[in-house]
Amino acid sequence: LKYNDSLVRIKAPKVLGILGNSSEIVVKALLPLLQDNDSRVRQQTAIVLSHLGNSSEIVVNALLPLLEDNHSGVRITVAFALVNLGNSSKTVVKALLPLLQDPDPYERLMAADALVKLGNSSEIVVNALLPLLEDNHSGVRAKAAEVLGRLDNTSEVVNALLPLLKDPDSNVRQTAVQSLRNLGNSSETVVNALLPLLEDNDSDVRMWTAEVLGELGNSSEVVNALLPLLQDKYYSVHIAAAYALSGLGNSSETAVNDLLAPLENPNPDVRAGLTLVLGMLIDSSETVVSALLERLQDQHSIVRWRAADALVKLGNSSETVVSTLLALLQNKKSDVHMEAALTLVKLGNSSETIVSTLLAMLDNPKSNVHQRAAIALRKLGKTSNHIIPTVTEWIEQHQDSDYVGRGIDVLWDLVVDRE
Secondary structure (H helix, E strand, C coil), X not given: CCCCCHHHHHHHHHHHHHHCCCCHHHHHHHHHHHHCCCHHHHHHHHHHHXXXXXXXXXXXXXXXXXXXXXXXXXXXXXXXXXXXXXXXXHHHHHHHHHXXXXXXXXXXXXXXXXXXXXXXXXXXXXXXXXXXXXXXXXXXXXXXXXXXXXXXXXXXXXXXXXXXXXXXXXXXXXXXXXXXXXXXXXXXXXXXXXXXXXXXXXXXXXXXXXXXXXXXXXXXXXXXXXXXXXXXCCHHHHHHHHHHHHHCCCCCHHHHHHHHHHHHCCCHHHHHHXXXXXHHCCCCXXXXXXXXXXXXXXXXXXXXXXXXXXXXXXXXXXXXXXXXXXXXXXXXXXXXXXXXXXXXXXXXXXXXXXXXXXXXXXXXXXXXXXXXXXXXXXXXXXXXXXXXXXXXXHHHHCCCCCCHHHHHHHHHHHXXXXX
C-alpha cells in the first residue's frame, strides 16, 4: 500500500476488496490512500471501502472531503461510495448538493442519482433538483425528472414536470410521462397535458403516454384519443392503447371493432396481445367470441393460448362455443386440440369426450401436452365422480404402453385428494 509504483498501490486495495477483509487493521491501512497523489488510487480506495461495507464515522469522515476532489471521477466514486454505505446524514446530503451545479453534466447526473438512492426527499433536496429540469443537457433534465418522480408529489413538482412534456428530446418527454405516472396525479391539467403526446413522433413516447392515461384518465376524451392508436404501425403502441382501453373498462363497439381489425396481423405477438385484451374487455358478444374461436386455430401457440384464456375469462359456455371447441378436439395438431380440451375443462365441461381426449394426450411425447392433460384430469376429478373409474379403465387397457405410468400418477393423485 506504500509502494512507490502507483499501479501497485491501485491493485493492492483492489485485492483487499476481493478478499473481503473489513477488519479494522485493513480499513485503517486503506484510509491514507484516500489522500494519495494519484487520483486513480484515491478512486480505487473509495470503491474498496464501499464494498467492504464499513460505514463507521471514521470512514465516512475520511470520504466526505473527497466530494470536493479536483478529479471528477473521484468525486463521483465517493458520492456513490457514501450511498452504498447507506449514509444519508445531513452532512452527506449537504456535500452532494453542490455537485448538482458541477460544470460536468455527467457529475450532475450522478449527484442526482446518488440523492435519489439516499431516498432523501427533503425540501432542500427537491429545491436543489428543480432547476435541473431546465438544464442545458438533456440527460440531466431526464435524470432530474426521473428523480423528482420518485421523491416528491407536490403541485410544485408536478407543475415543473409539465413543460418537459414538450421538451425537444424524446427521452426527456418519455421520462416526464413516467414520472407523472409515478406521482399518480390524475388532475385534469395533467391528463390534458398528456393527451397531445398520443400523437408524438416518437413511438416510445406514444406507448408510455397511452399506458399512463389508461391509469390516470377516465373520460370519453381519453378513450377517443386512444382509439386511433389501435391502428398504430408500431406493435408496442397499439398494444399499450389496447391495454389502456381495457383498463378504462371501455368495450364500446368502436373499441371492439378496432381491436378485431388487426387480428389478422402477420406478427403473432400482435395477435396474441390483442386476443388477450379482448378477454379483458369482458365483451362476450357473438362477434368477439367468434373471433376468439378462430384464434384457437392460429398457427402460433401463444395466440391459441391467449384465445383460450380470453374465452375462459368471458365465461362463455354457449352451445356455439362448446360445439366449436369439441370440433377442434379432432384437429390434427396436438397443441390445438389440447387448448380446446383445456378450455372446455376450464368452462366446466367434463363430458366423456373431453375425458377421452385428455387421456389420449397422456401418450403424447410432448411434455407440454401430456403434463397439461394430467393437470386437467386432476382438476376434473375434484368435481366429477366418473373420472377415477375412467382413468382406472384406461390404465387397464394400456398395461403395455410406455406411458401407462402417467395414468397411474394421475390416478394416485385423484385417490389421495379424495382421502
